[in-house]
Amino acid sequence: MSVKDKVIEIIAEQAVLDPSDVTMDSTLEDLGIDSLGLVESIFAIEEAFDISVPFNANDPSDSDFDISSVASIVAGIDKLIADQS
Amino acid sequence: MKRVVITGAGTINALGHNVSETFSAMKDGRCGIGPLDVRDVDRLAIKIGGQVRGFESEGLFNRQQIALYDRFTQFALVAAREAIGQAGLSFSGDLAARCGVVLGTSGGGMQTLDENYRSVYEDGKNRVHPFVVPKLMNNAAASHISMEFNLKGPSFTVATACASSNHAMSQAFQLVRAGAAPVMITGGAESMLCFGGIKAWEGLRVMSKDACRPFSANRNGMVQGEGAGVFVFEEYDHARARGAEILAEVVGFAMTSDASDIVMPSKQGAARAIAGALADGRINTEEVGYINAHGTGTAANDKTECAAVADVFGQHADELMISSTKSMHGHLIGGTGAVELLACIMALRDGVIAPTIGYEEPDPECALDVVPNEAREAKVDVALSNAFAFGGLNAVIALRKV
Numbered sequence: 001m002s003v004k005d006k007v008i009e010i011i012a013e014q015a016v017l018d019p020s021d022v023t024m025d026s027t028l029e030d031l032g033i034d035s036l037g038l039v040e041s042i043f044a045i046e047e048a049f050d051i052s053v054p055f056n057a058n059d060p061s062d063s064d065f066d067i068s069s070v071a072s073i074v075a076g077i078d079k080l081i082a083d084q085s
Numbered sequence: 086m087k088r089v090v091i092t093g094a095g096t097i098n099a100l101g102h103n104v105s106e107t108f109s110a111m112k113d114g115r116c117g118i119g120p121l122d123v124r125d126v127d128r129l130a131i132k133i134g135g136q137v138r139g140f141e142s143e144g145l146f147n148r149q150q151i152a153l154y155d156r157f158t159q160f161a162l163v164a165a166r167e168a169i170g171q172a173g174l175s176f177s178g179d180l181a182a183r184c185g186v187v188l189g190t191s192g193g194g195m196q197t198l199d200e201n202y203r204s205v206y207e208d209g210k211n212r213v214h215p216f217v218v219p220k221l222m223n224n225a226a227a228s229h230i231s232m233e234f235n236l237k238g239p240s241f242t243v244a245t246a247c248a249s250s251n252h253a254m255s256q257a258f259q260l261v262r263a264g265a266a267p268v269m270i271t272g273g274a275e276s277m278l279c280f281g282g283i284k285a286w287e288g289l290r291v292m293s294k295d296a297c298r299p300f301s302a303n304r305n306g307m308v309q310g311e312g313a314g315v316f317v318f319e320e321y322d323h324a325r326a327r328g329a330e331i332l333a334e335v336v337g338f339a340m341t342s343d344a345s346d347i348v349m350p351s352k353q354g355a356a357r358a359i360a361g362a363l364a365d366g367r368i369n370t371e372e373v374g375y376i377n378a379h380g381t382g383t384a385a386n387d388k389t390e391c392a393a394v395a396d397v398f399g400q401h402a403d404e405l406m407i408s409s410t411k412s413m414h415g416h417l418i419g420g421t422g423a424v425e426l427l428a429c430i431m432a433l434r435d436g437v438i439a440p441t442i443g444y445e446e447p448d449p450e451c452a453l454d455v456v457p458n459e460a461r462e463a464k465v466d467v468a469l470s471n472a473f474a475f476g477g478l479n480a481v482i483a484l485r486k487v
Binding site for chain 2: 036047
């Protein structure tokens with residue numbers, strides 16, 4: 001499974017949606033994922049890819065990890081996998 | 086001072102998944118204690134407990150709730166749903182703003198602690214699920230009840246080991262009696278039957294390997310249980326005005342501290358709590374027909390408790406009935422007083438006294454009518470529920486038939 005498909009699967013599960021309802025330009029807010037759902041998604045992503053995501057829930061905008069859309073999350077993970085492999 | 090009545094009751098414990106199953110098991114003198122089904126049970130010296138069997142979270146909670154609720158929170162919510170459903174209350178507007186929830190628990194989210202300590206210490210993982218803290222905190226169950234039922238008034242959790250539920254219900258009673266809240270949801274929950282929870286108790290060497298036999302001369306210790314009991318405490322006029330069914334009236338309570346030993350019970354501390362509850366409820370000793378004992382099945386508790394009852398009641402101690410339902414559902418630690426209050430309600434409402442099962446040999450140091458092995462029919466006007474915790478913290482509640 002590609003990184004993109006796996007991320008969409010994780011986010012869809014968190015949002016209780018079918019993966020086909022999650023598009024690359026969806027925002028987490030669009031998908032109804034709240035702050036606790038977000039940290040749970042980050043945890044699931046870290047577990048799935050065995051990476052460490054530099055995400056600080058105190059101030060997500062200040063984190064070195066862009067969560068503004070599904071596409072930005074996938075791009076961030078691609079970079080983390082490359083950097084941390 | 087307002088009168089306080091109970092208008093709803095709910096439970097889940099080793100005897101049943103609701104109040105009617107629990108009453109029926111208590112009437113039959115059925116034992117809910119059996120072989121433990123927990124991970125690494127082969128490394129435990131104690132392999133029995135009063136476990137809740139056949140509990141399926143699916144169907145009761147959605148996937149996200151299951152991820153967020155420790156087992157003790159799930160138990161508390163199941164019991165709260167039953168209690169509030171029976172009371173027929175819904176909370177909105179001013180009522181919601183004034184009503185709250187006070188729960189007792191000793192260990193809080195012990196299953197969550199156990200699983201995650203295992204994960205980081207034994208499995209060497211360096212990452213834990215983000216819900217660990219919100220799942221394990223002692224107030225999680227009270228908070229989730231407040232959220233599910235929109236309770237926005239005074240809400241908190243009380244932790245006084247084995248007396249947690251009685252202390253919690255005492256706080257709820259005080260809030261309603263003082264007029265601070267028309268309705269309080271109260272009781273307790275515990276889920277300590279996991280490897281670490283049982284192993285910790287093993288260390289004290291007060292656990293029985295075969296059965297909980299309170300007051301019996303051959304008793305050899307306590308047996309842990311798990312579950313929850315939740316009640317609706319409601320101001321009497323509020324309940325009457327809406328035509329609610331009243332299960333019993335809460336008439337008195339008292340709390341004392343032994344201020345002596347961290348584990349050994351004190352006759353004086355227990356007796357002062359019992360006498361205090363009678364005085365608070367303006368109850369004559371002769372009116373008390375039934376006491377649900379703390380009755381842990383340890384050598385120390387049972388003889389101390391019987392001596393305290395004899396001191397307070399004098400001659401009447403030989404006429405009243407005192408039983409320990411821990412023989413059937415085990416010791417629910419922080420949740421135990423709540424499940425045991427059900428036996429008091431059953432005595433007052435149904436006129437059936439739950440027995441002390443597993444009773445085999447009389448003990449001259451426990452020479453009271455402990456209702457051995459078989460339930461008994463009797464008319465009871467006032468019932469007490471005792472709880473005497475480690476740390477010497479005691480709480481006794483008195484109920485009266487309405």
